[in-house]
Amino acid sequence: MATAERDNKSAWGFVAFPMAVLFVFILLPTVLGLALSLFQWSGGALWTPEGGWALPRWVGLTNFERLLEDERIGHGLVNTFVFVIGSVPASVLLAFVLAVAVNAEWFRGRTIARTLLFMPTIVSIVAIGFVWRWVLNDGAGLFNWGLSLVGIDDPPRWLSEGYWPLVWITIVQVWRQIGFCLVLYMAALQGVPTSVYEAASIDGAGPWRQVRSITWPMVRPMTVFLLVTGAIGGLQVFDLVFIMTGQSETLYTTVLNLQVYDQFVLGSYGYAAAIGVLIFAITIAVTAIQMWAFRGEGRR
Amino acid sequence: MSALRRPHAGVQIAVHAVVYAVALTMAVPFVWMVLTSLKTDLEAGSAPTWSTLLPEAAQWSNYVAAWGGGGRANLGRFYWNSTVVAVVTTLLAVAHNALAGFAFAKMRFAGKRVMFALTLATMMLPMQVFFIFAYVLCSWLGYVDNVQALVVPFLASGFGVFYMRQAIGAVPDDLLDAARIDGMTSFGMFWAIARPIAWPAITALAIFTFMNSWNSFFWPLIVVDSIDQKTLPLAVADLASNAYYSAWPVTMAAATILVVPLILLFFIAQRAFVRGVAMTGLKE
Structure with a gap:
């Protein structure tokens, strides 16, 4: 077939470069990165005229044994889970409630509400981190001023005392994720057929009952999607913690991905890769558990 | 409604x-x-x-x-760096993703299924694992501390290719068949038929790509060492954690400067923006 043959050539012309990029910068590094977790290496040239060969050294499971003893990994694991469990369901649920409200026919000012709610989603995390640090500033912060207005004059030091920084990082994550979830929910709500509501109305179902028994089950695939992708993103959190703790995390605030970064910067590429593999494994496990918990309900 | x-x-x-x-x-x-x-x-x-x-x-x-007037932060130069990176990345990445999406949606070629499966796989692979060798490869290629490191790895994305394939898949085959019989080249079909029909999706992807590039923090933190090559988010992060730490007004001015382009873009193209986010739900 002449056309098919011509297709073949020009199709490869279109696909070759993008595939090369994906191969060189993602696929190959993933395979090498997984393997690297079994080696000790600090990067650099594999061979130099002066120094000769400088190959990664095979250490077997040593990096993974080290994971078990590293208290920063233990704390990072706990903090990462606190962050995910604290932020993902809350942002999804709040976004659902807000989406239903904003989407209602009688809601006034849909565009302005959506614009405001969506704003944190598009803004750089660096800006968000600093703005919140400033809002939560001990002496001159807006938040403490608000508290003093309602008579609370001796608040904790939000960004340096115990677990408070982690609590605030989690709250800020909810704050910035709501808009994203909201927009997706509003798209999903368009797919709920009007006739179902009408039928329920005739049967005497009130608005609250309609939301609980119709809307919530109908957008369930979106809820599952948001919970799963939210958990995947949350397990990989880095920027927000890095910025909000002023690049000086403690055991109270460290998360797994910060440990990957720290080890990478120290030149322990093998150990960094091992932590990365741990995050990957946890991500797969959490996703599998969620898929199992929501089995048969992901698609309609 | x-x-x-x-x-x-x-x-x-x-x-x-x-x-x-x-x-x-x-x-x-x-x-x-x-x-x-x-x-x-x-x-x-x-x-x-x-x-x-x-x-x-x-x-x-x-x-x-x-x-940069008082020499305290000098964001002007980093503004330029970020603009160049984001604009070049967006233009080239959208073009490459759209062409690849067109090929996957409307053309037949050897290895298509395998290539598409690999493309989808890249969306699920963890950055924590692959960034190390992505960095090492960049350093071997001489990209580290160069603008290439911030652009080249992003010239294609699994999500971009997938989204373009979905959008271009909606283009009627009849139109393309007719054009093929008329002797139109594959690129001609992409340009004259698929591109206009998929244009809303293409703008949405462009905005999304620009936003990600402009806000990108982790990767530039890894691959940029010298102060000359820093992007705006890195420079603002530095500003707030160095000696001028206590100067909150300047830091907040810097944060405002960082935020303004996207807020403006958002107000100009709100529909495309919202669609850009809504489409991430397509990954499902």
Whole structure:
């Protein structure tokens, strides 16, 4: 077939470069990165005229044994889970409630509400981190001023005392994720057929009952999607913690991905890769558990 | 539009109040950011009171200082770096993703299924694992500390290719067949038929790509060493954690400078923006 043959050539012309990029910068590094977790290496040239060969050294499971003893990994694991469990369901649920409200026919000012709610989603995390640090500033912060207005004059030091920084990082994550979830929910709500509501109305179902028994089950695939992708993103959190703790995390605030970064910067590429593999494994496990918990309900 | 039953007027008012209260929570930190950016260090540094919420006189000099006039931050140069990276990445990445998406949607070629499966796989692979060798490869290629490191790895993305394939898949085959019989080249078909029909999706992807590139933090942190090559987010992060740490007004001016382009873009192209986010749901 002449056309098919011509297709073949020009199709490869279109696909070759993008595939090369994906191969060189993602696929190959993933395979090498997984393997690297079994080696000790600090990067650099594999061979130099002066120094000769400088190959990664095979250490077997040593990096993974080290994971078990590293208290920063233990704390990072706990903090990462606190962050995910604290932020993902809350942002999804709040976004659902807000989406239903904003989407209602009688809601006034849909565009302005959506614009405001969506704003944190598009803004750089660096800006968000600093703005919140400033809002939560001990002496001159807006938040403490608000508290003093309602008579609370001796608040904790939000960004340096115990677990408070982690609590605030989690709250800020909810704050910035709501808009994203909201927009997706509003798209999903368009797919709920009007006739179902009408039928329920005739049967005497009130608005609250309609939301609980119709809307919530109908957008369930979106809820599952948001919970799963939210958990995947949350397990990989880095920027927000890095910025909000002023690049000086403690055991109270460290998360797994910060440990990957720290080890990478120290030149322990093998150990960094091992932590990365741990995050990957946890991500797969959490996703599998969620898929199992929501089995048969992901698609309609 | 849904035909949810109308609740009582009281409930309606309460719902409005709650939604706008949350919406206000989204805006207040940004308003505070702008207000602080216009205050003197002294004004900003003392505990707020009702009378000091607004700056006494707008200190535009904070923006001059942040931009580089006073030599305190010199964001102007980093603005340029970020703009070049984001614009070049967006133009080239959208073109490559769209062409690849067209091939996967409308053409037949050897290895198509395997290549598409690999493309999808890249969306699920963890950055924590692959960034190390992505960095090592960049350093071997001489990309580290060069603009290439910030652009080349992003010239294709699994999500971009997938999204373009979905969007171009909606182009009617009849149109393409007719064009093929008329002897149109594959690129001609992409350009004259697929591109105009898929244009809304293409703009959405462009905005999304621009946003990700402009806001990108982790990867530039890894591959940029020298101060000359820093992008705006890196420079703002540095500004706030170095010696001028206490100068919150300048930091907030810098944060405002960082945020403004996307907010403007958002207001200009809100529909495309919202569609850009809504389409991430397509990954499902």
